[in-house]
Amino acid sequence: MYNHQEIEKKWQKTWKEEQLYKTIEDPKKQKFYCLDMFPYPSGDGLHVGHPKGYIATDIIARYKMLKGYNVLHPMGWDAFGLPAENFAIKHKVHPRIAVEKNIKRFKEQLEKIGFTYDWNREINTTDPGYYKWTQWIFLQMYKKGLAYESFEPINWCPSCQTGLANEDLENGKCERCGSEIVRKPMRQWVLKMTAYADRLLDDVKLLDWEPEILEQQKNWIGKSHGVEFVMKLMYAGKDKMKDVLRVFTTRIDTVFGMTFCVIAPEHPLVEKIVTHKQKQEVESYIAAAQKKTDLERTELKEKTGVFTGSYAINPFNDAHVPIYIGDFVLGGYGTGAVMAVPAHDQRDFEFAEKYGLDIVEVVKSVDGSSNIADGAFVEDGILVESGEYTGMTSQEAREKMADWLESKGDGSRVIHYKMRDWVFSRQRYWGEPIPLIHCEHCGVVPVPERDLPVLLPEVEQYEPSGTGESPLATIDSWVNVLCPKCGVKAKRETNTMPQWAGSCWYYLRYMDPQNTKALVSKENERYWNQVDLYVGGAEHATRHLLYARFWHKFLYDIGVVSTTEPFTKLYHVGLILAEDGRKMSKRWGNVINPDDIIEQYGADSLRLYEMFMGPFGQATAWSTNGVKGVRKFLDKVYGRCQQAWSQQSDEKNRKLLHKTIKKVTEDIEHFSFNTAIPAMMIYMNTLENTNVSQEDMERFLLILSPFAPHLAEELWHQLGHTDSIFKATWPQYDPELAKDDEIELVVQVNGKVRGKLLVSPEISKEEALAKTRADETVQKWIEGKTVVKEIFVPGKIVNIVIKD
Ligand code: ANZ
Ligand code: ZN
Numbered sequence: 001m002y003n004h005q006e007i008e009k010k011w012q013k014t015w016k017e018e019q020l021y022k023t024i025e026d027p028k029k030q031k032f033y034c035l036d037m038f039p040y041p042s043g044d045g046l047h048v049g050h051p052k053g054y055i056a057t058d059i060i061a062r063y064k065m066l067k068g069y070n071v072l073h074p075m076g077w078d079a080f081g082l083p084a085e086n087f088a089i090k091h092k093v094h095p096r097i098a099v100e101k102n103i104k105r106f107k108e109q110l111e112k113i114g115f116t117y118d119w120n121r122e123i124n125t126t127d128p129g130y131y132k133w134t135q136w137i138f139l140q141m142y143k144k145g146l147a148y149e150s151f152e153p154i155n156w157c158p159s160c161q162t163g164l165a166n167e168d169l170e171n172g173k174c175e176r177c178g179s180e181i182v183r184k185p186m187r188q189w190v191l192k193m194t195a196y197a198d199r200l201l202d203d204v205k206l207l208d209w210e211p212e213i214l215e216q217q218k219n220w221i222g223k224s225h226g227v228e229f230v231m232k233l234m235y236a237g238k239d240k241m242k243d244v245l246r247v248f249t250t251r252i253d254t255v256f257g258m259t260f261c262v263i264a265p266e267h268p269l270v271e272k273i274v275t276h277k278q279k280q281e282v283e284s285y286i287a288a289a290q291k292k293t294d295l296e297r298t299e300l301k302e303k304t305g306v307f308t309g310s311y312a313i314n315p316f317n318d319a320h321v322p323i324y325i326g327d328f329v330l331g332g333y334g335t336g337a338v339m340a341v342p343a344h345d346q347r348d349f350e351f352a353e354k355y356g357l358d359i360v361e362v363v364k365s366v367d368g369s370s371n372i373a374d375g376a377f378v379e380d381g382i383l384v385e386s387g388e389y390t391g392m393t394s395q396e397a398r399e400k401m402a403d404w405l406e407s408k409g410d411g412s413r414v415i416h417y418k419m420r421d422w423v424f425s426r427q428r429y430w431g432e433p434i435p436l437i438h439c440e441h442c443g444v445v446p447v448p449e450r451d452l453p454v455l456l457p458e459v460e461q462y463e464p465s466g467t468g469e470s471p472l473a474t475i476d477s478w479v480n481v482l483c484p485k486c487g488v489k490a491k492r493e494t495n496t497m498p499q500w501a502g503s504c505w506y507y508l509r510y511m512d513p514q515n516t517k518a519l520v521s522k523e524n525e526r527y528w529n530q531v532d533l534y535v536g537g538a539e540h541a542t543r544h545l546l547y548a549r550f551w552h553k554f555l556y557d558i559g560v561v562s563t564t565e566p567f568t569k570l571y572h573v574g575l576i577l578a579e580d581g582r583k584m585s586k587r588w589g590n591v592i593n594p595d596d597i598i599e600q601y602g603a604d605s606l607r608l609y610e611m612f613m614g615p616f617g618q619a620t621a622w623s624t625n626g627v628k629g630v631r632k633f634l635d636k637v638y639g640r641c642q643q644a645w646s647q648q649s650d651e652k653n654r655k656l657l658h659k660t661i662k663k664v665t666e667d668i669e670h671f672s673f674n675t676a677i678p679a680m681m682i683y684m685n686t687l688e689n690t691n692v693s694q695e696d697m698e699r700f701l702l703i704l705s706p707f708a709p710h711l712a713e714e715l716w717h718q719l720g721h722t723d724s725i726f727k728a729t730w731p732q733y734d735p736e737l738a739k740d741d742e743i744e745l746v747v748q749v750n751g752k753v754r755g756k757l758l759v760s761p762e763i764s765k766e767e768a769l770a771k772t773r774a775d776e777t778v779q780k781w782i783e784g785k786t787v788v789k790e791i792f793v794p795g796k797i798v799n800i801v802i803k804d
Contacts, residue, residue, distance in 0.1 A: 002638040004602030008710040012114055020724055021073070021116045025527050029070035033528050034061045035507055035567075037536025037544070038076045038123075041102035043087045046109045047584050048592045048610070048622060049576035053535040054115060055607045056571070056616060056673065060533055061116045062706035063668050066730035072528055073116050074510040076123035077103050080131075081499025082160060082176050085430035089463055095430045099126060109595060113603050114709050121513045125502030126430075130509060132453035133519035134501050135435040137551065139446050140558055142436070146192045147424065149444070154423050155293065156184035161464035163188060165423040165498065167543040172293040181293050186468065189434055189495060191422040196550050197221050199564075200419075203549075209570040210617070216541040222418025226250040227402050228335060229411025231261070234311040234320055236275050243272055245312045245323065248334030248416060252405075253397040254341040256386040257362035259352065261312050261323045262305060262338050265289040266331035273323060275309025282306050282325060289327040303328045303351045314339075315410055316401070317387060326351065334416050342376065349376040362386050363394060422547065424498060427470045429462040431496030439483035439490035448484050454492070470494045503544055504551040507531050507566060518560075525561055534567040541572070571671055574618040576610070581621050592622055604708035605631040611673035611707060633681050634711055637704065640684070641715045646691035653692050656683055657699060658737035664703045665733070673707075680704060694719060699731040747772055748799040749781040757798070765792045772798045 015021065034057050039050065054075075061073040079099045087102075088095035103124070110117070123130055141147045155164045159179040163186055168175050201221045204214050229252075230244040245261060263269060265286045274282045285306040289297070305326030312323055321339075328347055329338055342352035343361040349372075352359050363381040364370045370377040380394035389397045405411030425434060433454045435447040447454055457478040465471050472494040473479060483490035505519070512524040536544075545567075552566040577583060578590035585591065597606045608630040614620035649657070660683040667676035683700065698719060705712035705725050716725040740761050745768060747755040755777045759768060769790050772778055782802055789801035 001635055002711070002714075004604065004710070005599070007714045008112075008114065008598075008603050011710045011713045012111065015114075015724070018724070020726060021118045022120055023070065023072050023074075023118045025524055026070050027527065029068070031072065031528055032061075032064040032069040032533075033072045033507075033531050034064070034533045035073075035510075035531045035535070036075065037534070037540060038078050038503070038506060039106065040081070040083050041077050041079055041099060041106045042083060043091070043098065043102055044586065044591075045102075045105050046594055048594050048597065048606070049584055051110070051113055051594060051606075052576055052610050053537070053573035054110070055113070055610050056573070056671065057533065057535050058115050058607075059611065059668065059673065059706040062709060062726060063730065065116070065726050066702065066705070066728065068729065071116070072121075072510065073118065074121040074123075075110065075115070075117040075119070076121075076506060076510070077106070077125065078499075078503050078506070079103065079124055079126045080431050080497075080502055082162075082426075082428065082430075083499075085428060085462070086160075086176075088430070095462065096126070099124075112598050113594065113606065121510050123506060123509050123513055125506065128453045128455055129516070131432045131502065133509070134432050134497065134505070135447075135452050135454060136449065136519065137505060137555070138432075138497070138501075139435055139449065139452075141191060141554060142446055144554075144558070146195065146554065148190055148192065150188050150190045150421075150423075151185060152188070153183040153185040154188055155181045156186070156468075157181055160428075161466065161468070162427045163423055163425065166294070166420055167422075167500075167546075168498075169293070171299070172296040183290070183293070184468075188423050189425040189436075189493075191424045191550075193422045193546075193550050194417055194419060196553055197223065197417045197419055199553055200546065200549055203553075203565055206565050207570070208568055210572060213538070213541045213545070213570065213572060217546060220419060220542045220546060224250050224416050224418075226334075226414060226416065227252040227398075227405060227411055228414045229315065229405045231312040231315060231339075233273060233323075234313065235273055236309065241272075243269060245269065245337055246335045247337045247339045248414065249339055251341065251344065251394075251398075252401045253380075253383060253389075253392075253394040254344045254362055255314065255316050255339065255401065256383075256389070257341040257343045257360045258314050258319070258321055258339045259342060259358040259360055260321045260340045260348075262326040262329045262340050262348075262351070263308075263323060264329040264331040264336040265325050265327050267325070267336045269337075270308070270325060273308050273310040278307055278309040282308065285325060285327075292327060294330055294332070297327045297330060303347055303354070305351060305355065307355075315405070315408075322357070324351075324355070332420070333418070343372050344376050344378055346376045346378060360385070419546075422550075424501075425495035426498050427468060428464060428496055429456075429459065429471045431499065432456075432501055433472065434493045434495050434497060436493040437481060437483060437490050438493065439486060439488065441488060442483055442485045442490075445483055445485050445490070451484075456496075470496055472496070500544060500547050504548045505555070507534075507548075508555075508561065520560070530563050530565065531567045532569060534570045535573060536570075538572040545570075572617055574614070574616060574620060576613075577619055577621040579622050579624070584622075592624075597624075597627060601627050601631045602634075602710070604634055604711050607709075608634070608677060608707050612677045614674055616671050616673060630677070633684060634708060636684050637701075637708075638711065638715065640687055640692075641697065641718060645694040645697065647693060649692045649696045650690045653686060653690055654696065655737050655741075656686055657696050658733040659740075661699065661703055661731050661733040662735075662738040665730070668706070677707065680707075701725065702728060702731050743795060745772075745795075746797045747775065747778055748797060749778065750801055751799060754778060754781055761795060763794075765794075768792050768798050772800065 036054050036057050061071045064071045084099050085095050088098040157174040157179050159177045226249050228248050230246050233241040235241050305324040308323045310323050311320040340348040342348040342359040361372050362385050364384050365381045383389050383392050383397050402413050435454045437445045439445050457475055462471055479491050481492055508520045511528040512520040555561045556564050580590055582588050605627050609627045660679050663679045664676045701712045701715055713725050742758045743761045745757040745759050785802040788803050791799040
């Protein structure tokens, strides 16, 4: 057993003193930028799940260092936002003090794990030197017309007392505290993210990310191609109305199957078309709908509605269809009105069944097998009962029908997005002040850039004011300023930015953290370019990654960055669950603190175990026994290094070593750490009672070093080196030695297994067939028969097909 406490402390101290991980821009060296999603420094400190992603990036960082790259692997703190503020309120300390304390604790914990972070580049989003640039970016957006004031109803969390973006909701509830969200009309700053929707969607193809995450990005943006067209209205039997009903559909090919229309409860036509008779029923329905959020409305199990008393006229066949109000139709999407086709849309189908409306089938599957008895047929097919369009494919009909509407001037092809603009203000204290001033004469005036940052003032009361305004509104000395334009008395904007603001661009700041002239210098931005590898939690698959891509594209447009996407390659971390299979939580009392594991088994064991426990992206349950297992392996490595070396390694060892180098190299490249580690374990097992040279052992230590840096560094020095192992070079494997000697080929005659052959894995087809034919058993089967075909599947099978 080696003394991990002594060894790990010693090398952490030495690495720090020698500034081994200090990164300096060096145009002569190829760069590698490796990034972790930076944490909120919460009050609870780290549990063993947090560092999993950091360990993976650290392995990559060390591997790339050994491969000669100039590696940037920074760390910082995402410290604005509600979690920090709520913690501070609960514990009655100023958020700034709480954040400082939490950061100190997080950093101590991280340092014990032995990461390659260059702490000279540490950033903190709540640092005025940092948020000055967050404010600066906002101002540029404002100047380009991408930040606008809106008075639309927004999601309001009554418990957190702040407005929230759609992205902040989980099943219609506040993602932070679980409270029911209400719709509240409020003055808000909103970022025009929709102006970037197409580019955010198109550029997905530039990203080397996991497919599921790309899918989530696409779905969130939600681009739909369709048609908008107008229908004349019939009110109480008269068709003299000026107003028309405009609907949006992605399935105009089903228009002959329209048997009713549904409009959103907030649709402006509601007042005009509701008949006297229906008025009361409609009013109570609308009142109930107002209490629901958009998400609740779309997820409703049972679709409900109420008849308005009026009708719309289908321009294709002049059919009069009843208009309903239904809350599954959202006011904010499309035109807030739909043509309902129960035969071909499941929601409409259920609605029609419930209210006894007609179901008319107008699309049949190509083979005529569609059946709408117990549900809608939603796929494309061939049109039936559709006038002159009958017999066309859905695709064809969509084009022809759109053409007809466009030629009449009654409709047009349109594109809609699910993604909304980003509600960018919060009515809370702990965030970046929005750098704008309201002047009675000049309107909204941006704070001059030379006056940035707009500092967050010190206050006594940082709890929500309860008035729906930020607590900043109560600080007269801060709110009252002179208008930068006309010089008369004016007021500062008191909303702050959402907690996602600072993380939209932090990866750029690491490139040049101390720059006071620009958020990043041109040279440093060119050098570090894109993040080569980004690792973090899957919970950020839409929000953070979408916001950061949006800001990056904006910064590209104004010439601050030279690339159109920030993160080239992305992996998501799978959760570490507690030993009981549940999520680690104080509530369940099942949290494992990395400090305890490090104390008892060492940081190298923790690192190795977290990478060994399962495929990186998969959720896996913790097992302290597993930590003991990897510790045993490390002890074995240590023990072997205390023994004598031979002039030369045994041939068997040498071969396995080169195979192991090959496997570990390839596995690291593919983020397959859980297969690299057992390969190293197998190699160590063969070393018992066999000869190994010091040179070969050093090669092994090199491939182990990214995983277990402390132990590898210690043994490297014990073997007589005076420089750090991380200044050495990653070992090359000899392809001759690394290849498998022989593999088994299955031999078949007429598809039946008749034997096996041991051959070189590179064997050619001709050789394999010759060997097969020469095989005694095979000969017995083919003697006197005609060979009609010979099949060779490299590495697997030879099959000889014969005829009598
Ligand atoms: C008729 C129809 C027939 C439809 C059919 C679908 C299938 P995506 O793809 O999500 O964009 N829709 C339009 N506006 C809506 C709103 N404000 N709230 C709820 N639903 C709305 O969906 C577009 C389809 O969703 C549209 O096409 C419309 O129903 C409905 F066999 O029109 B469809
Ligand atoms: Zn003014």
